[in-house]
Amino acid sequence: MRKTYKGFTLVEMLVVMAIIVLLSAVGFFGGRAIIQNAADTAHKKGASTISTALTAYYNQTLSYPEATGSFETLVETTLVDYLGGFDGGNDAIYYYMVSEDRNSFLACVYLGGSDKSSKEDLYCEGNGFNSLPTGTPATDRLIKYDANLTSAYGKILGCLPADRCIPGTWSGEDKAWQ
DSSP: OOOOOOSOOHHHHHHHHHHHHHHHHHHHHHHHHHHHHHHHHHHHHHHHHHHHHHHHHHHHHSSOOOOOSOHHHIIIIISHHHHSSOOOOSSEEEEEEEOTTSSOEEEEEETTTTOGGGOOOEEEEESOGGGSOTTSOTTOSEEOOOOOTTSHHHHHHTOOGGGTEEEEEEETTTTEEO
């Protein structure tokens, strides 16, 4: 009489494990892309909200606010009446640039979150695209990554108060400026 064993063979187990690994890899990388797209959308909405608040400020005062002090002061003091509740997404670096005559501005956000080493693009709102270095299309809201510091990308990431520009880091975890 022959013994019969109940269970799976080694080959069947390996096939099942291979399928699980494959599905996990697809889900992991696909999920990361979805999360990054959602974060980018929240950051773009934040820049758009700040841009709308700056436009409302301009309509009342006939000039955009100075880019002095901190970005936190700009948002929580100068623009507080125009913003309502601000949620800048998870960990984001925002930039505010204003022209010398205070008649044009850019509100930008770094799409790589608070990690500038990821070499992501910038998203900008405002009417100050003509103040960027030549070669930057005046209507592009998305400024592609460029290691050249004289480009629009480099000018915005190298933002200094002396350039009429202030950066600010939004912590999504704390829902506050850092």
